[in-house]
Amino acid sequence: MVMTTRPKVASKAFDAFVAVVLATACVRSSAQTVKVPVDPGVRGGAAGAGTPLQGLTADENAFFRDGLARFADIEVVTGGNNNGLGPRFNSNQCLSCHSQPAAGGSSPARNPLIGIATLNGAKNVVPWFITQNGPIREARFKRNPNGTNDGGVHNLFVITGRSDAAGCNIAQPNFLPAGNPLSAQGGNPNIIFRIPTPVFGAGLIEAISDSSILLNMKADASLKAGLGISGHPNAHLSGNANRSANDGTITRFGWKAQNKSLLMFAAEAYNVEMGITNQLFPQERDETPGCLFNATPDDTLNFTTTSTPTSNPNTAVLSDIEAFADFMRMLAPPTPAPGTPSTVNGRTIFAKIGCVHCHTPSFTTGKIASGSSTNPSAALSNQTVNL
Structure with a gap:
C-alpha cells in the first residue's frame, strides 16, 4: 500500500498524548467504574x-470478471491451457495466495502450498516455515554466499520431477537451519519473510495523484515541525526517495512500493511468484538448459485466429497481466465495520492529539480514464480513498 511519508515523531507528540491521558484520568470521578x-x-x-x-x-x-476468472486459473509448465510455470516458483495460482477473506485478500486459513509442493510428481520438500495452518511466506535472502547484498526472492519450489517438466533437474534453495515453523523465528538468519498483501482498493491507490501526496506532506508544515514530524515519499530498495527510475514519478506498489502501476505490479508478481515471463519481464529468472519448455514470454497478447464481418483479424485479446491489473484496479476496498461509541471516540482522540498528521485519513482520486480518455471512469474518478 501507499505510505506517503516516513515520519519521525519527537517526544513532544508523546508528551501531548500523555497529557491528554492524564487530564482524562484527573476528571474521572472516584465513584465511577473504570471500564477495562x-x-x-x-x-x-x-x-x-x-x-x-x-x-x-x-x-x-x-x-473485472475476466480478470477475476484469470486470477483463479491454475498454471502448468507445458501441455495445458495456462503454460509457463517455473522453472522456479512459489505457487501456481494468484488466488492461492490472495483469497482470505475473499479473492484479492491474503493467505487462506489452510495453506495450499503443502499440496502444491509435490503436485504432478514434483520432488519438492516443503520448507520448514510453511505449515498447514500457517501463513504463506515468501523468502528473501539478505546476502549472497560471498557476503554481498542480495534481497531478492528465492522461490520455494522448482519444477523438477513434474510430469509436465520431463528432464528438468534443478534444486530448491537451502532454507536450513530450521526455526519455529509457526512464527518463523529462530531459523536461518539470512532469510527475511513477506506474506501476501491484500489488493482490495488498489485501483483507488493507483488513482491518487502525485501532487496530492506531495501537498499532503507539506500541509501544516509548522505544526508538523513542532511535533518533530518530517519525511519524504516512502523509500524503496535502492534507498532513494520513492521515484520511478523511468519517469521520476512516485511509485506505490510492491514490498518496497517500488512499482509504479498495477500493470507493473501484476507483471512482476507473475514472473517472480510463478516464474511466468510476460511482456514486461520477458526473460526467465532461471535459464538452466533442460528446464525451458516454452517460447518466451509465456504470457503475451492473444491474437484471434478467425475474423468476422465486424472484427479485425488482428484484434488482440488481453494478456493475463493486463487482466490481473484490471481486476485489482476495479476491486473495491473493504467495507469498514459499523462504528461503535468506542471507535467513534477513538477516532476523535486520534485526530485531536495529532496522529492524523502522520496517518493521513483519506485522499481523493483524480480524473481517471478507463476505456476512454474523454469519458473518465465514474467508479475511479473523484473518489474518496479511506486509508
Whole structure:
C-alpha cells in the first residue's frame, strides 16, 4: 500500500498524548467504574471485501470478471491451457495466495502450498516455515554466499520431477537451519519473510495523484515541525526517495512500493511468484538448459485466429497481466465495520492529539480514464480513498 511519508515523531507528540491521558484520568470521578478495554476479536459476518467498485460500467464490470476468472486459473509448465510455470516458483495460482477473506485478500486459513509442493510428481520438500495452518511466506535472502547484498526472492519450489517438466533437474534453495515453523523465528538468519498483501482498493491507490501526496506532506508544515514530524515519499530498495527510475514519478506498489502501476505490479508478481515471463519481464529468472519448455514470454497478447464481418483479424485479446491489473484496479476496498461509541471516540482522540498528521485519513482520486480518455471512469474518478 501507499505510505506517503516516513515520519519521525519527537517526544513532544508523546508528551501531548500523555497529557491528554492524564487530564482524562484527573476528571474521572472516584465513584465511577473504570471500564477495562476488551479486544472484540475478528469481526463476524460477511467478508465485506472482494466485490467490484460501485458505479462500474457494463464494460468495466466485464473486464473485472475476466480478470477475476484469470486470477483463479491454475498454471502448468507445458501441455495445458495456462503454460509457463517455473522453472522456479512459489505457487501456481494468484488466488492461492490472495483469497482470505475473499479473492484479492491474503493467505487462506489452510495453506495450499503443502499440496502444491509435490503436485504432478514434483520432488519438492516443503520448507520448514510453511505449515498447514500457517501463513504463506515468501523468502528473501539478505546476502549472497560471498557476503554481498542480495534481497531478492528465492522461490520455494522448482519444477523438477513434474510430469509436465520431463528432464528438468534443478534444486530448491537451502532454507536450513530450521526455526519455529509457526512464527518463523529462530531459523536461518539470512532469510527475511513477506506474506501476501491484500489488493482490495488498489485501483483507488493507483488513482491518487502525485501532487496530492506531495501537498499532503507539506500541509501544516509548522505544526508538523513542532511535533518533530518530517519525511519524504516512502523509500524503496535502492534507498532513494520513492521515484520511478523511468519517469521520476512516485511509485506505490510492491514490498518496497517500488512499482509504479498495477500493470507493473501484476507483471512482476507473475514472473517472480510463478516464474511466468510476460511482456514486461520477458526473460526467465532461471535459464538452466533442460528446464525451458516454452517460447518466451509465456504470457503475451492473444491474437484471434478467425475474423468476422465486424472484427479485425488482428484484434488482440488481453494478456493475463493486463487482466490481473484490471481486476485489482476495479476491486473495491473493504467495507469498514459499523462504528461503535468506542471507535467513534477513538477516532476523535486520534485526530485531536495529532496522529492524523502522520496517518493521513483519506485522499481523493483524480480524473481517471478507463476505456476512454474523454469519458473518465465514474467508479475511479473523484473518489474518496479511506486509508
